[in-house]
Amino acid sequence: MAPPPAKSRRQPVGTGAPDFVKKLFRMLDDVSISKVCSWGHDGTTFVVKDTTFFSQVILPKHFKHNNFASFVRQLNKYDFHKIKHSEDRRFYGDQAWEFHHEHFVYGRFELLELIRRKIPKNKQKNAQQLVAQRLAAGHPIPVNALHHHMHADMGLVGLGDATPSMAMMSPRASLTALQSDLASHITMLSKNHAMVVAELETFRVGLATQDRVIRQLV
Numbered sequence: 001m002a003p004p005p006a007k008s009r010r011q012p013v014g015t016g017a018p019d020f021v022k023k024l025f026r027m028l029d030d031v032s033i034s035k036v037c038s039w040g041h042d043g044t045t046f047v048v049k050d051t052t053f054f055s056q057v058i059l060p061k062h063f064k065h066n067n068f069a070s071f072v073r074q075l076n077k078y079d080f081h082k083i084k085h086s087e088d089r090r091f092y093g094d095q096a097w098e099f100h101h102e103h104f105v106y107g108r109f110e111l112l113e114l115i116r117r118k119i120p121k122n123k124q125k126n127a128q129q130l131v132a133q134r135l136a137a138g139h140p141i142p143v144n145a146l147h148h149h150m151h152a153d154m155g156l157v158g159l160g161d162a163t164p165s166m167a168m169m170s171p172r173a174s175l176t177a178l179q180s181d182l183a184s185h186i187t188m189l190s191k192n193h194a195m196v197v198a199e200l201e202t203f204r205v206g207l208a209t210q211d212r213v214i215r216q217l218v
Contacts, residue, residue: 017112020063020074021104025112027062040098041091043106045083048097051202069199075099076195079118079188084198097202118188 017025028039028046036058037048048054048068055068063071072082083098085091092098103111 018078018115018117021078021112021115023062025104025109027058028106033058039106045098045100046104047092047099049092049095051095051097051206069203072097072195072199076192077117078115080104081191082195082198 024046027033028037031038036050036053037046039046051068055066055071059066059068059071065071078101080099080101083100085098090096101115103114105111
């Protein structure tokens with residue numbers, strides 16, 4: 001369902017959600033800036049249509065800085081993905097940036113608590129060391145301990161814990177689980193790289209545009 005075009009849509013936001021995500025949700029709730037940034041047509045994405053005005057006016061008001069690249073990096077930390085469209089499907093203009101997260105949906109403020117920061121490299125390393133040490137000693141891997149090392153300090157401890165009958169994993173099962181986690185991490189790194197490349201390209205185009213304008217004025 002597409003967002004309504006008029007009147008305020010302010011709604012309560014889950015207290016367990018990260019501050020950055022709550023601020024972003026509330027920002028999009030302000031229909032007075034819909035020409036600059038808004039929910040996408042189907043409510044499953046949000047769009048920054050004017051990055052210059054957004055950086056100069058909107059970001060300082062809601063996030064206390066005016067750096068669009070920093071804003072994009074923050075989105076990436078919470079696993080938001082930039083949507084790429086072909087030239088004939090750029091509904092919001094050539095300079096628009098559209099982002100998606102499966103739990104960031106118009107009107108679904110209760111889903112915000114499911115959005116968490118991605119696992120840092122040091123957490124991955126700690127989990128790997130835990131598995132290696134346990135396996136070297138010939139011990140099975142406690143699932144809860146593995147989850148704790150993977151998700152500590154991210155508000156995810158306890159989520160997805162195994163049932164009592166699965167509280168311990170065999171070394172072989174532990175390796176399989178670790179391989180799955182590593183594959184997910186590699187996928188995240190690949191997405192990060194793609195977003196950085198896109199960000200640099202946009203920055204390059206912006207500099208080229210500014211250079212042309214300056215040359216015309218001189």
